[in-house]
């Protein structure tokens with residue numbers, strides 16, 4: 136089937152909205168770069184058939200196997216199939232910040248990231264555009280992009296669509312947010328999230344065995360707190376890193392996720408447990424804020440405490456995962472991005488290459 140056919144009666148993700156995303160009009164906002172859409176049936180992701188991007192740059196905050204020396208070449212897409220109430224990237228995932236790019240511009244962005252030293256091209260939240268991204272990735276390869284492609288998503292995806300990325304994407308960074316369908320219904324209106332995400336992650340693991348290469352330090356390498364200067368670093372060439380964000384006050388949900396991971400992923404994928412949950416200072420109209428506040432009332436919207444962090448450490452020690460990343464607890468929230476700026480992150484965390 137032609138790519139564009141998959142945007143008519145769109146059923147690309149488990150939402151299966153059935154809307155025609157090709158009948159869309161994207162309107163530039165006169166007050167700034169935030170675009171709105173009009174004159175088309177809106178699916179849950181709120182995105183037309185145009186592929187839209189907000190930011191691209193080298194990112195130094197991914198797991199060391201993905202950041203390595205040169206940083207991960209992140210491309211942040213506009214829109215999302217999940218739209219979590221607590222999303223730190225809400226400006227692009229929910230509020231439409233971004234600009235449409237065609238295949239030639241997408242390829243150019245990938246080439247610029249590679250030329251800037253990117254270890255991989257990291258496609259952030261593209262689940263609502265898999266057919267088009269697959270087509271553009273093939274064009275980017277033909278144009279000389281040689282670094283691995285990396286898929287960075289909520290895992291709320293259909294296996295049928297993931298098949299389109301088979302052989303193109305070799306590094307997968309899916310979330311596994313919860314195994315509790317009542318919880319996923321409250322926070323992102325997706326009671327089927329646990330079933331969909333676990334099926335997607337199983338497919339990723341089956342199709343992408345772990346492959347890690349040792350890379351010597353290049354000249355002018357950027358120092359990293361987690362690495363010895365002058366030493367080689369490990370680089371992921373293929374495989375899956377499954378991320379889980381601990382939600383304050385929701386220890387039981389994390390225990391359920393870790394139990395599933397122990398049974399289904401240990402030894403075959405890398406587990407990355409994150410404790411950086413941070414309340415976001417949303418800047419939105421009162422209607423949007425009111426809806427968000429209702430959803431957020433089902434969680435304790437605060438930082439993780441030292442006591443909770445200690446409990447999680449005890450839990451992961453008991454599970455004894457073969458490959459595990461776990462962050463140091465910090466109360467530094469300066470990493471929260473603002474995508475309206477050409478540099479949405481701190482200079483330490485990212486180097487911009489393209490902004491919408």
Ligand code: SF4
Pocket residue numbers: 145146147148149150151152153154156177178179180181182215216262263264
């Ligand atoms: S990709 Fe968007 S429009 Fe298509 S089914 Fe998913 S949420 Fe609906």
